[in-house]
Amino acid sequence: MENLNIDSIMNEIFETFCNLVVVDANGIIVYMNKMYSNLLGVAQEDAVGKHVTEVIPNTRLHIVAKTGVEEIGSLMTLYDTTKGEDITMVCNRIPIEENQKVIGVVAVTTLRDINEVESLHQEINRIKDENKKYKKQLDILKKNLNPLNKIIGKSECIRDVKRTIEDYAKSNLPVLITGETGVGKEVFANAIHQLSNRNMNNYVKINCAAIPKDLLESELFGYVEGAFSGAAKGGKMGKFELANNGTILLDEIGEMPLALQVKLLRILQEKELEKVGGLKSIKLDVRIICSTNQNIEDMVKNRTFREDLYYRINVIELPIPPLRERLDDIPLLCDFFIKRINKENDCRIEGVDQSVIELLNQHSWPGNVRELEHVVERATILCKRGIIQLNHCDFLVAKIRRTSNVGILENTLRDKKSNFEKEAIIEALKKTGGNKTKAAKLLNIDRSVLYNKIKKYNIEL
Structure with a gap:
């Protein structure tokens, strides 16, 4: 009974093939499915037992039976009795072997018609x-x-920054982004991550200045259960562990306490961390981006920032230029801010008058791009629709006047200080007969400083 079922199943399988025929080693047909017999216009039972050349014109099955070489993808033209026309098919002829001897050949077409x-x-x-x-x-x-398109600007200095990001974004090297407050350091950090090979993994940001110093360690590195009073049950994952295989942005890195700088250095060197109160090391693969508006080199000199850590995080330094050095970008930035402010505040501002652009170019922009954003926002709300004119920027005119007066006063004081220094150096050199070493001691300054100031003020000896 089982054999009958198997034979029946095998027969059904053979019937599903497209134009299948099997011959023995002598080219005698031992099986032809119904599809092929219908195409040729012969009964299945009549085909079986005949030499293949008597049933299938132009066949090569008997040749393959002799050579034992398979033929894959051969073209074969036959008369299709069901359509009453010649058709060309793609045919595969495969030898059947037993004990390394050809005992037959099976042929099947992969497509019924070459038209297919x-x-x-x-x-x-x-x-x-x-x-x-x-x-x-x-x-x-x-x-x-493209994340670089989110960095608004066409000035040469901004193009340089973009090129640097493109060059190094796909590396795993640490990046230190420096620049004044408001230049948009986070925007540049975002672009680095989004262009990196880690962009599908976590991107974790933490502001080192915004978290109390006694909580910063557990926030960065996590803690185990019972590490300290009030520790959550089961402990907590730190920002570094959360950023594993991704990127972490340490904003305001200059605010990190010296004790934590040591732990950060270990992460960079050993690529592992220990949670607060923990004994087990956790392997890390994290790309570190740091940003700061402080002069880290001065902090190193003042011993408020570790020198070894500074050189570890400063593999690639990305200095972001202040707005006053990229005034050509102000019109583009204004357009960008106006589109966003229009959408958020239901305004209909069409642009900025050229006289306003000229006014914006006169400002020193101590708050940089963030300050410009606030100025445009305020002017947009005042204007509501149309073109922003000078009368919508009276608040900025007053501010520029104040800063100009302060600038004049600072320049005056600076000039007076310079004149006083120059006169003091000349007097000291006269008293010491031109001896610079003695003059430096008399002025209580280093001899190298004296040399620089002599050169600066063009003092002739």
């Missing part, structure tokens, strides 16, 4: 054309989504 190949070819071409269209759309989308 043409249809398939046309479909492939259609898909290719669609892929080209989608690729073009994807390229446009990528361009629009």
Whole structure:
């Protein structure tokens, strides 16, 4: 009973193949499925037992039975009795071996008609054309989504920064982003992560100045259960562990206490950390980006920042230029802010008058891009629709006047100080007969400082 079931199943399987025929070593047909017999216009039982050349014109099955060499993808033309026309098929002829001896050949067509190949070819071409269209759309989308496009500016200094980001974004090297308050350091850090190979993994940001120093260690490195009074049950994962295989941004790195700087140095050197109260080391693979508006070199000299850590995080320094050094970018930044403010506040501002741009160029921008954003926001709310004019920026005019007066006073004081220094140096050199070493001692300054000031003030001996 089982054999009958198996034979029945095998027969059903053979019938599902496209134009299947089996011959023995002598080329005698031992099986032909119904699809093939219908195509040839012969009964299955009549085909079996005949030499294959008597049933299938132009066949090569008997040749393959002799050579034992398979033929894959051969073209074969036959008269299709069901359609009443010649058709060309793609045929595969495969020898059947037993004990390294050919005992028969099985043949099957992969496509019923060569016209199906043409249809398939046309479909492939259609898909290719669609892929080209989608690729073009994807390229446009990528361009629009390029994180560097979120960095607004066309000035040469900004283009230099963008080129540096492109050069190093895909590396794992630490980056130190420096710049004054308000230059947009976080925007540049975001671009680095998004362009990196880690962009699908976590990107964790932490402001070292915003967290109390006694909590910063547990926030950064996590803690185990019972590490200290009030510790959560089960402990807590720190920001570094959360950023594993991704990127962490340590904003205001200059505010990190010296004790924590040692632990951060170990992470950079050993690529592992220990939680607060823990004994087990956790392996880490984290790309570190640091940012600061402080002069870390001065902090190193004053011993408020570890020198070894500074050189570890400063593998790539990315100095962000202040707005006063990229005034050409102000119109682009204004347009960017106006579009966002229009959407958020239901305003209909169309642009900024040239006289306002000229006014903006006169300001020193101590608050940089963030200050410009606030100025544009205030002017937009005042204007509400149309073009922002000078009368919408009266508040800025007053501010520029105040800062100009302060600038004049500072310059005056600076000039007076310089004149006093110059006169003091000349007097000291006269008293010491031009001896610079003695003059430096008399002035209570280092001899190298004296040399620099002599050169600075063009003092002739």
